[in-house]
Amino acid sequence: MAEIINLRTARKRHARAAGEAQAAANRAQHGRTKAERRTSEAEVARLDRTLEGARREREREQD
Template sequence: MAQIINLRMARKARTRDAAQQQAQASRARHGRTKSERDAAEAETARLDRVVDGAKRERPEDGSN
């Protein structure tokens, strides 16, 4: 025989699990120290400069 489950309890457990996953993501995103945030922002800015420096310029006259 199949095991009988209470659908209300299963639904609430599924909702709790989803809420815990979202809370964990929020803690990872917002639960950083100021120095960690500044370091991440500096790294992003550095990567942007590297990418911008590697772009090739197109000729002005329109020929390929």
């Protein structure tokens, strides 16, 4: 037999977990120094350039 639960508390528990996940994402995104952000942006740009340089000519013409 299924367990009986209170839907109001289940909704609150779900909302609290979603809020905590959002807060963790915000901390990860905004909780870095300017130097750390610039370093990660430079790394992403470097990886994009490497990937672009490795593409074949035919694929570049289609894009």
